Amino acid sequence: MAALGTTRCLFQSFYRVKDLHRIRKTLFRCNARTFCDETSVKGGAKPRFTDAAVQDILTRITGLDLQKVFRPIKQEMKPPTYKLMTDEQLEQAIQFATEEAKKQLQMPPVLPERKPINEVLAVDKILDGMDTAKYVFTDITYSVPHRERFIVVREPDGTLRKATWEERDRLVQVYFPKQGRKLMPHVLFKEENLKTVFSQDRHEDVLNLCLVQFEPDSADYIRVHEATYEDLEKNGKYNLLRSTRHFGGLAWYLVNARRVDGLIADMLRRDMLQDAISLVSLFHMIHPHSESAQEAASQQAAGTDLLKIYSQKESQRSGYIELALQAYEEKAAEGSAS
Amino acid sequence: MAAYVLNISRIFSREVISASFQFHRYRSCLQRLPAVKPNLLTHQFTSSAACWQEAEVHAAQTADRYKQRPWVYLDSEEYVERYGSSAVWAGYRRNHKGGIPPQKTRKTCIRGDKICGNPCPICRDPNIIINHQNVKLLQQFISPHTGMVYDPTLTGVCMKQQKKLNEAINKARDDGLLPFQIPHVDFSGEDYSNTHDAVGLTSPPPFLSPSEPWYKWIWILTPGVHVNAKVHVFEESLLTLVAKVNTCIQYKLVTQISTDMTCKYT
Numbered sequence: 001m002a003a004l005g006t007t008r009c010l011f012q013s014f015y016r017v018k019d020l021h022r023i024r025k026t027l028f029r030c031n032a033r034t035f036c037d038e039t040s041v042k043g044g045a046k047p048r049f050t051d052a053a054v055q056d057i058l059t060r061i062t063g064l065d066l067q068k069v070f071r072p073i074k075q076e077m078k079p080p081t082y083k084l085m086t087d088e089q090l091e092q093a094i095q096f097a098t099e100e101a102k103k104q105l106q107m108p109p110v111l112p113e114r115k116p117i118n119e120v121l122a123v124d125k126i127l128d129g130m131d132t133a134k135y136v137f138t139d140i141t142y143s144v145p146h147r148e149r150f151i152v153v154r155e156p157d158g159t160l161r162k163a164t165w166e167e168r169d170r171l172v173q174v175y176f177p178k179q180g181r182k183l184m185p186h187v188l189f190k191e192e193n194l195k196t197v198f199s200q201d202r203h204e205d206v207l208n209l210c211l212v213q214f215e216p217d218s219a220d221y222i223r224v225h226e227a228t229y230e231d232l233e234k235n236g237k238y239n240l241l242r243s244t245r246h247f248g249g250l251a252w253y254l255v256n257a258r259r260v261d262g263l264i265a266d267m268l269r270r271d272m273l274q275d276a277i278s279l280v281s282l283f284h285m286i287h288p289h290s291e292s293a294q295e296a297a298s299q300q301a302a303g304t305d306l307l308k309i310y311s312q313k314e315s316q317r318s319g320y321i322e323l324a325l326q327a328y329e330e331k332a333a334e335g336s337a338s
Numbered sequence: 339m340a341a342y343v344l345n346i347s348r349i350f351s352r353e354v355i356s357a358s359f360q361f362h363r364y365r366s367c368l369q370r371l372p373a374v375k376p377n378l379l380t381h382q383f384t385s386s387a388a389c390w391q392e393a394e395v396h397a398a399q400t401a402d403r404y405k406q407r408p409w410v411y412l413d414s415e416e417y418v419e420r421y422g423s424s425a426v427w428a429g430y431r432r433n434h435k436g437g438i439p440p441q442k443t444r445k446t447c448i449r450g451d452k453i454c455g456n457p458c459p460i461c462r463d464p465n466i467i468i469n470h471q472n473v474k475l476l477q478q479f480i481s482p483h484t485g486m487v488y489d490p491t492l493t494g495v496c497m498k499q500q501k502k503l504n505e506a507i508n509k510a511r512d513d514g515l516l517p518f519q520i521p522h523v524d525f526s527g528e529d530y531s532n533t534h535d536a537v538g539l540t541s542p543p544p545f546l547s548p549s550e551p552w553y554k555w556i557w558i559l560t561p562g563v564h565v566n567a568k569v570h571v572f573e574e575s576l577l578t579l580v581a582k583v584n585t586c587i588q589y590k591l592v593t594q595i596s597t598d599m600t601c602k603y604t
Binding site for chain 2: 073074075076077104106108109111114115117119121145147148149150151162168179180186187188193196197202205206208209211212216217
């Protein structure tokens with residue numbers, strides 16, 4: 001009798017919970033769908049780094065100088081090989097080389113800073129004072145991606161918590177060492193040492209080392225990248241990163257900070273008008289509510305008109321840009337006349 | 339004492355080696371040997387005793403000067419006079435028996451105060467100090483084409499100095515003073531959404547239903563057939579045991595009830 005009653009209660013609770021579970025699942029799905037809708041709406045208003053249009057513009061601006069991408073690097077030397085080729089074979093070889101170069105110039109991701117992990121899984125007061133050291137338990141299954149790996153820490157006072165991002169990075173490097181990455185980051189990444197390296201014009205080396213050492217969403221990665229971009233912008237040494245994988249990131253950072261004048265001036269100085277126009281169009285894409293963007297949209301401007309509108313409305317160094325534009329137009333006129 | 343005198347006489351008798359190099363080497367020997375009182379020297383050496391002392395003092399001063407900032411020596415005149423534009427180890431030849439040199443150079447050139455004959459390129463010049471800030475010197479020991487550190491059998495450096503050299507080069511690369519080739523990193527297949535429970539917020543555990551796993555990332559392992567059979571046998575034995583215990587308990591209960599009843603009604 002009593003048993004029947006208990007079983008009936010169990011069944012009822014079971015079904016209630018099952019319903020709850022179903023309801024929660026549907027809620028989750030609804031939430032996910034609305035989230036997707038929001039992002040698709042936002043996609044039109046605020047373009048992200050990974051959007052196809054943005055990536056297209058950035059790759060065009062980066063350029064593709066085969067001599068710079070395939071410059072000789074210091075590696076184990078082999079005797080050189082010589083091949084006799086026809087013109088067609090040479091073209092094919094150059095095509096193959098351009099594809100390889102595009103793979104080399106693949107842009108590293110630009111992500112927001114990761115949120116810290118502060119989660120306590122359990123508190124066992126019985127273990128308080130049992131030991132003086134923390135114990136870290138890592139799941140070293142080989143096939144699990146590092147971002148899905150469980151790493152937990154048992155503190156001496158008995159709390160079992162998830163490991164912080166710094167601890168995670170260090171432990172993953174201990175058990176699954178990555179080539180080129182060190183357990184303690186290079187002393188190079190400190191503020192004082194960065195200055196000496198920048199004075200030697202080795203910004204590309206710093207950025208490559210940063211890519212190897214840090215995760216793309218860590219605070220150190222973002223800090224080093226920002227410091228490098230700031231230094232480049234201050235000294236106008238944009239050409240150091242041209243035709244490397246970091247130029248896209250630099251352009252994105254400057255456009256988001258609304259400080260593209262130096263870069264446009266540098267492009268005009270080197271007679272890269274198309275690049276300057278693409279950069280201005282990217283600026284309008286990202287800041288559609290700015291004056292120059294609205295003016296350009298109303299006039300349906302294209303080509304050098306875009307640059308003129310930008311120099312009038314938005315830039316601080318408008319004089320230089322207008323002068324450069326004039327010089328370019330004169331040259332173009334001379335070229336067409338002669 | 340006698341050996342010391344013999345050594346000096348041997349040095350002075352050899353006139354094939356260039357005078358400046360001989361003098362430098364002699365100076366380095368002097369630095370490592372204890373100072374000699376002029377009273378004990380014979381008539382031959384009394385005239386040069388004074389200039390020996392001067393040379394010793396001068397050598398000590400220069401060594402101190404370069405100890406603080408070792409990279410200054412590589413720009414100085416005496417360096418250019420001695421080595422010109424070639425590397426510090428250029429022209430050095432190891433002394434060994436036979437045509438093939440031993441695979442490892444000597445362990446160390448300087449033991450205590452004594453220096454060996456034909457010391458290695460770093461030990462023979464006391465002004466050359468291996469330091470991670472002394473980039474020009476370190477670059478002389480790195481190949482400009484491959485970026486690899488030269489083997490000691492090529493440069494002739496003793497093993498102790500080679501170890502110091504390796505440490506200094508690693509430290510310089512760490513500090514960013516020496517450039518080196520950095521491996522290319524591929525970012526194509528990674529997921530940076532951070533939504534997995536391991537790095538994001540873990541949802542609270544749902545009520546345990548027998549069919550569903552606790553969390554999405556737990557997968558149920560199905561054991562092999564032979565394991566199943568063993569488990570089956572074990573389970574069967576357990577069940578029989580439990581049944582036996584149950585019967586015992588029931589019997590005990592019945593007997594207890596009957597004793598209670600008898601107690602009650604008597």
